[in-house]
Amino acid sequence: MSSIEANPAQITLPVDVMALERQYLLQNYARYPVVMHRGKGCYLYAASGKRYLDLISGIGVNALGHAHPRIVKLIREQAGLLLHTSNLYYNDYQGPLAEKLAKVSGLDRSFFCNSGTEAMEGAIKMMHSHGRAISTEKYEIVSLDNSFHGRSTGALSLTGQPKYRADFEPLMPGVRFTPPNAIAALETVVSAKTAGIVIEVIQGEGGINPMDEAFLRRARQLADQYDALLVFDEIQCGVGRTGTHFAYQLFNPALMPDIALAAKPISCGLPLGVIMANEKAAATIKPGMHGTTFGGGPLTCRVALEFFDILEGLLPSITRTGDYFRERLRQLATKFSFIRNVRGRGLMIGAELDIPGKQIVLDCMEAGVLLNCTHDTVLRYLPPYTVTEPHVDTAIRVLAKVLKKY
Numbered sequence: 001m002s003s004i005e006a007n008p009a010q011i012t013l014p015v016d017v018m019a020l021e022r023q024y025l026l027q028n029y030a031r032y033p034v035v036m037h038r039g040k041g042c043y044l045y046a047a048s049g050k051r052y053l054d055l056i057s058g059i060g061v062n063a064l065g066h067a068h069p070r071i072v073k074l075i076r077e078q079a080g081l082l083l084h085t086s087n088l089y090y091n092d093y094q095g096p097l098a099e100k101l102a103k104v105s106g107l108d109r110s111f112f113c114n115s116g117t118e119a120m121e122g123a124i125k126m127m128h129s130h131g132r133a134i135s136t137e138k139y140e141i142v143s144l145d146n147s148f149h150g151r152s153t154g155a156l157s158l159t160g161q162p163k164y165r166a167d168f169e170p171l172m173p174g175v176r177f178t179p180p181n182a183i184a185a186l187e188t189v190v191s192a193k194t195a196g197i198v199i200e201v202i203q204g205e206g207g208i209n210p211m212d213e214a215f216l217r218r219a220r221q222l223a224d225q226y227d228a229l230l231v232f233d234e235i236q237c238g239v240g241r242t243g244t245h246f247a248y249q250l251f252n253p254a255l256m257p258d259i260a261l262a263a264k265p266i267s268c269g270l271p272l273g274v275i276m277a278n279e280k281a282a283a284t285i286k287p288g289m290h291g292t293t294f295g296g297g298p299l300t301c302r303v304a305l306e307f308f309d310i311l312e313g314l315l316p317s318i319t320r321t322g323d324y325f326r327e328r329l330r331q332l333a334t335k336f337s338f339i340r341n342v343r344g345r346g347l348m349i350g351a352e353l354d355i356p357g358k359q360i361v362l363d364c365m366e367a368g369v370l371l372n373c374t375h376d377t378v379l380r381y382l383p384p385y386t387v388t389e390p391h392v393d394t395a396i397r398v399l400a401k402v403l404k405k406y
């Protein structure tokens with residue numbers, strides 16, 4: 001038994017970390033008033049000793065829960081071998097991970113970076129490079145209202161939510177927003193000037209909004225007709241979250257993008273983002289046109305390879321447990337009329353309310369269950385892929401008790 005396991009339930013922090021953060025950090029986060037100290041499986045433990053059922057998993061990142069034995073063992077081993085070399089040299093795992101991604105995604109080539117936002121930035125350069133090779137007028141990018149693509153200036157320019165953008169305008173020119181799932185509107189906005197169309201197959205921060213198959217197929221056709229790149233941002237909905245390797249594989253036949261982006265769960269909590277591209281899109285980046293110091297290091301790539309190996313065995317239960325979770329939420333909706341709608345696929349789950357969700361999240365947390373609220377009124381669960389029906393039952397029991405107050 002490791003020393004961490006043997007810790008007493010409660011630890012005494014040597015400093016008041018909350019006070020230090022108030023004094024020394026940019027005040028950009030509205031954190032919950034709890035200091036998390038360790039995790040095991042689907043549970044997180046605060047410094048106070050309190051245990052939480054973690055059904056948000058670091059915003060969809062800790063896909064195998066916390067301290068998965070195979071991941072812990074491998075990180076320990078790799079830390080003693082090699083952590084970083086930069087992209088000056090080859091390492092043991094970047095090539096094998098790219099091969100694995102090609103097999104599971106149906107796309108041809110990968111570029112590794114360190115976050116979802118960075119993957120989006122690379123994709124913006126690819127769309128611009130693609131357009132520019134055809135015409136200097138071909139630089140428009142079509143993105144959807146209510147979308148979220150990251151907080152850097154480029155990614156923010158594609159994010160269709162004024163609350164994230166307003167303070168930073170003017171942003172990158174040439175972005176045209178259109179409503180999700182509105183085919184006629186999409187047809188009017190895509191033109192010969194369009195270099196790319198960017199879509200979350202299931203919008204995450206925007207409130208767990210799945211795109212219709214017909215809308216996505218029309219986007220594919222329009223991209224082909226006007227020679228634009230179709231980019232799926234699968235940073236939240238991809239890498240197993242929906243019970244398929246990627247959300248675009250929920251459709252039959254799969255609805256292939258030219259570029260797919262992934263990040264959040266792909267290296268089990270280590271920072272790794274990836275751009276996957278077909279040969280046509282990959283050809284937009286020639287030697288020297290893009291790069292990163294940290295991206296694709298041996299540790300993150302090795303963990304991701306191990307994760308994909310474990311994921312194969314989990315995909316059926318992701319679908320099953322996710323369906324069960326939504327079914328139980330729908331049962332609650334028959335009792336609480338302010339639950340308007342239950343949405344999502346696999347373990348990407350949203351329950352839209354007629355009332356604000358913030359206090360409900362705090363009350364569930366008090367009762368030992370972690371979820372969050374996105375878009376003000378959507379309760380969001382992004383549990384680890386190892387979550388079981390008894391965990392779901394606990395979440396539902398706690399939520400039902402909390403909702404009685406409203």
Ligand SMILES: *Cc1c(COP(=O)(O)O)cnc(C)c1O
Pocket residue numbers: 115116117118120148149150151200204205233234235236237263264
């Ligand atoms: C989280 C997220 C991003 C940004 O990823 P980071 O790793 O936070 O940079 C981009 N797109 C989507 C759909 C996301 O959910």
